[in-house]
Amino acid sequence: MSGGTTEYTIADDGSFTAPLELFYPYKRTVGPLLSRFLTGLREHRIEGTLGSDGRVHVPPAEFDPMTGEPLSEWAEVSSTGTIVTWSWQPSPVEGNTLQHPFAWALIALDGANTNLLHAVDAGSADAIRTGMRVQARWATEPVGSITDIECFELVPESAA
C-alpha cells in the first residue's frame, strides 16, 4: 500500500508527520429504488429495473439511460452469471469482503443486461478466465448492503 501513515516520523528538516484518520459517522437514506434492491439482497433476491429499451439494469438504474425518465418496473435476475472481465487483487485491503487474494470481476447475471462489479473467490489467478460461470455466496449475517453478497464463487465446470 502506498501513501498514508500509521507511523510518527520526523523528517530531516524537523517537520513532524503523524497519522490522521478521518471518518464520517453519518446515516443516510438511499431512496426508494436502492432501498428495494438492497433489502432484496438481505433476502437473497437480486432485482433490477427495466429500461425503456427492455434492458434490465442490475444494480438498478434510477433513471433510464436512453430517455432520462425515472424507472419503476422491476425484474428479478439470477444469482448466477458469467464473468465479462476480471483483474487480480494479490493483496486485499481493509473493507474488501475477502481477506485473501481474489479476483475483481464484472459479472453478467443471467437475466441482466448490465454488469455487476464484485469479488470472485477464485483461489488463484490461474483458476479464473473470462466466460466462466459464477454464483453468489451470501453473507452469513445480511444487513441490506451490496456486501450481503460476500463474493461470487466459480461454478464447477460439470455443473455449468
Place this chain on the structure above:
Amino acid sequence: MRDVAIIASAQAVNTATTTATPVEMLIPVVNQVLANAGMARSDIGFWCHGSCDYMTGQPFSFVSAVDALGAWPPIIESHVEADGAFALYEAWMKIQTGEVDTALVFGNGRSSSGDINRILTLQLDPYVVGPLWPDDRSIAAMQARACLEAGVITERAMAQIAARNHHNALTNPVALRRGEHSVEQLLAAPLVASPLRELDCPAHSDGVTAVIIAAGDRARSLRARPAWIRGIDHRIESQNLGNRSMTTLPSAVIAAQKAGVANDKIDVAELHAPYTHQELLLTAALGLGESTSINPSGGALCANPMMSAGLARFAEAAARIMDGSADRALGHASSGPWLQQNLVCVLEGE
C-alpha cells in the same frame, strides 16, 4: 467568441512525498508563472483553482490556498473540485463573458497524504460499488483485460507505450519516473494487478501546475507566439461501470469532434492517460495518427499529480506551440474511472 490563448505555464518538480503544505507548494509555482509571463498579481483578472479535499484530508482546503494568491486588494476567484484543466475551462468561459481579459489557473494535489489507490475508491458509486473497496488499479485492470481479450490492444503495445513515455520523461525535469526500458524487459516484469505491470500504472505524485490565459491583443502583448485555444469541449461517460463500453470512449470521440481535432493535422498531443492501455484507447478515440507526437513529456505514467496532471498536459501542449516546435497541439485531461471524463482542447500558433 473571443480568441483566448495560453501565454505562460509553470510546474513544480513532482515528488513521491512532501511535508510541504498545499500553500507552501503553491507559492513558488504561482510566482514562477507570473514571472514567466512578465505579469504582476494585479494584472490577473480572474483566478481559478482545481483541487480536491480528499487529497489533503481537510474540508474547504481550497480556501487556505488563497493565501498563495494574496486576497487583498480583493480578487475575483473561483474553485473547482477537479483537475486544474477543468478550472482552465471555467476561466476560458469567464473571459468569454467579457468581464476579464486575463486569468491565472492552477491545480495542485498532494497524493501522498493518504493511500491514493484507496482515496480514488471514494469516487465510485457509494452504494453498490464503494462498500466493496475496489482500488484504482483493480478497476483499471478490468478495463485493460477487456481490451486485450477484445483484441483492441496487445500487451506488447502497452509495453511500447510504457517504454516511450519513460524515455520521453528523460528530458522532462519535473517528471517523477523516467528511464530507458526495452519492451522485452517490460513484458518480463511481474504483474501487480493482472493484467497490469508496475509501469503500466501511473506514477502518483505530489505536484502543482499553473497556467496563464489571456484574450486577443492582451495575449499577443504578453507572448510572441501564444497558444490559441481553437476548440475546447468536455464530455462524460455514465458513472455506472457495468453499463459502459470497456473498449471504446464515446465521450472522448464526441469531445474531439466538438473541439475540431480532425480539422487539420495535430503535431503534438498530450494525453492524460494514467494507464498504458488508456493511452491506446484515447489515441483511437481522438483519431490521432502516426504523424502526431504523443506525450513528449512522458505523460501521467511518469508523473500523475492528482488535480494537476490534466492541467500539466495543457501546459506541455502549449509549450510546444509557444516555442515554435508545433503549429497545432492537443491537450487532454480526464478524471474518473476508465477515463470517465474527457476534456479536449485544440491549441494553435498564429
